[in-house]
Amino acid sequence: MSRIGVVTFPGSLDDRDAQRAIRIAGADAVPLWHADHDLRGVDAVVLPGGFSYGDYLRCGAIAAQAPIMREVIAAADAGMPVLGICNGFQILVEAHLLPGGLIRNEQGAFVCRDQRLRIESADTAWTSDFEAGDEIVVPLKNGEGGYIASAETLRELEGEGRVVFRYVDVNPNGSMNDIAGITNARGNVVGLMPHPEHAVEPGFGPDTPAAMRSGVDGLRVFRSVLAGLLARA
Amino acid sequence: MPVIVVDVMPKPELLDPAGKATLGAIGRLGRAGYRGVRIGKRFELSVDGPVTEAMLADARALAEELLANTVIEDVVAVYVGGAEDDLDEFTGVAAGETH
Numbered sequence: 610m611s612r613i614g615v616v617t618f619p620g621s622l623d624d625r626d627a628q629r630a631i632r633i634a635g636a637d638a639v640p641l642w643h644a645d646h647d648l649r650g651v652d653a654v655v656l657p658g659g660f661s662y663g664d665y666l667r668c669g670a671i672a673a674q675a676p677i678m679r680e681v682i683a684a685a686d687a688g689m690p691v692l693g694i695c696n697g698f699q700i701l702v703e704a705h706l707l708p709g710g711l712i713r714n715e716q717g718a719f720v721c722r723d724q725r726l727r728i729e730s731a732d733t734a735w736t737s738d739f740e741a742g743d744e745i746v747v748p749l750k751n752g753e754g755g756y757i758a759s760a761e762t763l764r765e766l767e768g769e770g771r772v773v774f775r776y777v778d779v780n781p782n783g784s785m786n787d788i789a790g791i792t793n794a795r796g797n798v799v800g801l802m803p804h805p806e807h808a809v810e811p812g813f814g815p816d817t818p819a820a821m822r823s824g825v826d827g828l829r830v831f832r833s834v835l836a837g838l839l840a841r842a
Numbered sequence: 843m844p845v846i847v848v849d850v851m852p853k854p855e856l857l858d859p860a861g862k863a864t865l866g867a868i869g870r871l872g873r874a875g876y877r878g879v880r881i882g883k884r885f886e887l888s889v890d891g892p893v894t895e896a897m898l899a900d901a902r903a904l905a906e907e908l909l910a911n912t913v914i915e916d917v918v919a920v921y922v923g924g925a926e927d928d929l930d931e932f933t934g935v936a937a938g939e940t941h
Binding site for chain 1: 863913
């Protein structure tokens with residue numbers, strides 16, 4: 610069975626939700642610890658949401674220097690699928706695995722809502738189960754989710770199809786180009802602010818027209834990486 | 843103990859929501875004449891012994907590497923903290939108040 614690691618940093622909040630999402634998708638969830646130098650032989654890594662190190666200095670900045678991140682960076686450079694959700698996305702940009710930065714929401718307030726997203730690229734390890742143009746609804750909850758990058762980086766991301774998720778209907782935080790998530794050139798490292806791991810189980814997801822809290826759109830993110838791992842095995 | 847001071851500011855072209863909120867509060871206090879607020883960070887790095895040019899250079903590198911994220915922030919100054927200057931300034935104000 611595929612093994613997907615979830616790193617717990619001091620202040621991680623959604624690590625257990627991410628583990629649960631991985632199990633529901635059909636893989637083994639392997640807890641990883643920020644202070645270790647050991648990825649325990651996992652096939653992919655998730656950096657979960659939360660407030661690592663209290664978001665001191667900058668969101669994700671101190672976690673990006675944690676011992677385990679050396680291994681994560683080396684594995685990512687070697688092609689291992691890595692997903693950063695929310696604080697995990699902030700850690701990925703601080704670790705320079707993804708370009709750009711995330712700043713305080715434009716309206717100055719923490720935002721928590723069920724957010725519609727468009728899949729802009731199905732050519733990543735974490736979106737291969739989608740078709741480009743698909744729309745999903747997953748929870749979004751952040752205070753510093755405004756994606757910014759230089760004009761040159763934005764051109765590069767857009768030109769190379771590296772914007773993976775884009776906000777639809779509402780831009781909740783002032784992100785440039787409505788960007789919700791991006792990938793690296795190779796397509797194995799993906800970061801996004803919204804939370805697919807909170808939309809994997811009926812009864813606990815966003816509302817849908819069919820029933821309250823029945824949304825499980827996030828599951829396909831985890832199924833995508835599994836399909837890729839199985840195809841490679 | 844000598845101190846190296848590093849000043850970091852959000853890039854001027856970026857929105858600073860915290861600064862904007864503070865400007866709103868200044869307005870609510872009824873104070874006029876303030877056009878903008880930008881909130882940055884000041885780091886004080888205490889070091890052993892006198893600050894050499896090499897240490898300053900290292901602090902500059904550290905500022906770019908860790909203290910600031912140069913995608914969203916600028917390191918606007920790295921300098922030796924004039925502890926005496928600060929004290930003089932402070933006691934000057936205090937003395938002024940007692941007169």
